[in-house]
Amino acid sequence: MDLVVDANILISSLISSHGKTFELMLNDNFSLIAPEFIFEEVEKYKEDILKKSNLSEDEFNLFLSIISSRINIIPYEELKSL
Numbered sequence: 001m002d003l004v005v006d007a008n009i010l011i012s013s014l015i016s017s018h019g020k021t022f023e024l025m026l027n028d029n030f031s032l033i034a035p036e037f038i039f040e041e042v043e044k045y046k047e048d049i050l051k052k053s054n055l056s057e058d059e060f061n062l063f064l065s066i067i068s069s070r071i072n073i074i075p076y077e078e079l080k081s082l
Contacts, residue, residue, distance in 0.1 A: 005034040005071060007041035014042070015053045017063050025067050032071045035079055039068070 005025070013022040025032065042049070042064065050060055 001029065002031045002033055005032050005038065007038050010034070010038055010042055010067065011045060011049055013067060014049050014055070014060065014063055017053060017055065017059075022063070022067075025070060033074060034071045036073045036075055038071075038073075 009021060010025075013019070013025050016022060024030065046060070049055075050057065053060070055063065
């Protein structure tokens with residue numbers, strides 16, 4: 001099943017890295033899809049995510065890397081044509 005991931009979902013999974021949202025992001029039964037600018041949003045709120053999650057920067061980068069590896073990125077140009 002394909003799931004579209006927006007910035008709120010990605011940020012939520014990082015804040016609660018031991019929660020259900022993070023768990024779902026790692027579930028092999030789902031194919032994750034997101035626009036390429038999703039990571040710009042995460043970067044924009046990185047400091048807030050770090051404060052709310054109590055993750056170290058290394059943990060944050062690790063979790064983001066794990067989740068990112070599961071997401072199929074849709075280029076902005078493709079989205080414009082929809």
